[in-house]
Amino acid sequence: MKKVTSFLGTASKKHTLGAVRQFVEYLEASGDVECEIVALSDYRLGTCRGCKSCFENGEASCPLKDDRGALIEKMQASDGVVFATPNYSFHVSGLMKVFLDRLGFVFHRPCFFGRTFTSIVTQGVYGGGQIVRYLDFVGSGLGFNTVKGSCFTAFEPMTEKEKQSRDRRLAEQSRQFYERLAKPEFPVPTLFKFMGFRMGRTSMRLELDDKSYDWRYYRDKGWFESDYFYPVRLSVFKKAAGRLFDWIAVRTARSRG
Numbered sequence: 564m565k566k567v568t569s570f571l572g573t574a575s576k577k578h579t580l581g582a583v584r585q586f587v588e589y590l591e592a593s594g595d596v597e598c599e600i601v602a603l604s605d606y607r608l609g610t611c612r613g614c615k616s617c618f619e620n621g622e623a624s625c626p627l628k629d630d631r632g633a634l635i636e637k638m639q640a641s642d643g644v645v646f647a648t649p650n651y652s653f654h655v656s657g658l659m660k661v662f663l664d665r666l667g668f669v670f671h672r673p674c675f676f677g678r679t680f681t682s683i684v685t686q687g688v689y690g691g692g693q694i695v696r697y698l699d700f701v702g703s704g705l706g707f708n709t710v711k712g713s714c715f716t717a718f719e720p721m722t723e724k725e726k727q728s729r730d731r732r733l734a735e736q737s738r739q740f741y742e743r744l745a746k747p748e749f750p751v752p753t754l755f756k757f758m759g760f761r762m763g764r765t766s767m768r769l770e771l772d773d774k775s776y777d778w779r780y781y782r783d784k785g786w787f788e789s790d791y792f793y794p795v796r797l798s799v800f801k802k803a804a805g806r807l808f809d810w811i812a813v814r815t816a817r818s819r820g
């Protein structure tokens with residue numbers, strides 16, 4: 564049995580919830596999948612104060628005492644995750660952005676490897692395509708295997724034609740999501756992701772020290788020496804590229820003094 568949790572970034576519970584419900588229906592029909600829809604508006608989430616204590620001292624040191632831990636537990640208990648949001652002023656909703664900011668430390672210490680992610684965006688007119696790209700990038704930054712998200716454009720009430728077109732796309736998205744979910748993978752990273760890991764970990768190794776929680780986390784995971792976040796078979800080209808990225812990060816750190 565696979566568990567999938569959808570995080571809903573709207574209090575209105577109309578278009579976005581409608582799309583998520585349809586996605587869930589298709590997914591549950593695909594196989595042994597149990598789905599939960601979590602409305603962020605039902606949880607207390609404070610706005611990040613920017614103290615960076617989660618980076619330096621660990622997430623448990625966050626001064627905000629709210630429901631973030633419960634939401635992260637739900638993500639950790641899931642094999643797959645969906646982030647769903649309406650387009651508000653050409654970006655994710657405030658609710659969703661507050662949630663993402665509170666996950667900021669996970670971008671430093673990604674942990675959702677081998678799990679599946681996708682995004683669902685709804686909108687009235689324009690701008691949602693870049694929000695899908697943003698959310699898919701976010702999912703990847705958190706460590707997930709990302710299945711390309713979708714954006715749905717419609718005014719209320721949706722016409723039958725709009726609904727049919729939405730459902731066709733959701734059927735395809737849920738099929739791709741189910742395939743990834745059924746076969747957990749630890750893929751060889753793209754060159755861009757690989758560069759991010761090698762340059763990030765090398766500059767962290769040189770520029771921080773054991774007073775930093777991030778630094779201790781990387782040391783304890785063996786990430787200062789490993790090829791990537793998890794074991795992968797690298798081509799000769801990627802091995803050489805990895806050494807080059809490490810070298811560039813060393814040079815950059817030295818030039819900063």
Ligand SMILES: Cc1cc2nc3c(=O)[nH]c(=O)nc-3n(C[C@H](O)[C@H](O)[C@H](O)COP(=O)(O)O)c2cc1C
Binds near residue numbers: 574575649653685690
């Ligand atoms: C504050 C606000 C800002 C919005 N900004 C945009 C926008 O920039 N572009 C757009 O196409 N739709 C915009 N919309 C329309 C919503 O994205 C659209 O109605 C969406 O389907 C609402 O989803 P919901 O019913 O799940 O809340 C906005 C709606 C609100 C309330």
